[in-house]
Amino acid sequence: MTNSHRYDLLILLKRLQSEHSFLSRERLVKISQELKLPHNEVYGVSTFYSFLSIKPQGGNVIRICKSVPCHLHESQMAIDCIKEELGISPGEVTKDGRFSFELTNCIGACDMAPAMMVNDDVHGNLTPEKISKILKNYT
Secondary structure (H helix, E strand, C coil), X not given: CCHHHHHHHXXXXXXXXXXXXCCCHHHHHHHHHHHCCCHHXXXXXXXXXXXXCCCCCCCEEEEEECCHHHHHCCHHHHHHHHHHHHCCCCCEECCCCCEEEEEECCCXXXXXXXXXXXXXXXXXXXXXXXHHHHHHXXX
C-alpha cells in the first residue's frame, strides 16, 4: 500500500464513520475495491484506530482515556460514574441508542485528567457531579 493510498484510506474511513456512525463490512469492501487495496488491509486500518468503529455506535460517543496518566488521576472514578449514570459498560450502547461508551488510549488531555470526550468535545477535571451535568447536555 503506497502512502497515497494510506492517506486516502484514512480520509475515506473517517468520512464514512462520520456519515454513518460506523464502518459496515459492505462499506469496507467498497473502499477496498475503490482504492484497489486488499480487504484485510482496509479492515486492519479500520480496527487499529480507536476512533473508528466497525460496530454500530450510539448518537453520542463517550471516550474515557485508559492511559497511565489518566489512570493515576482517577479515570476509574469516571468509568464507574458513567456506568452508573447510563447503565452500560465500556464497549456497550445504551438501549435507546443515545450513548456509546468506549475506552481509548489517549484523548490528548493528560493535563486535565481524569478526562473524557463526548463526540469531539473534551471534558476534563471530572468529578461525579460534573460527569452527570455533562451527560445531560447531550441528547
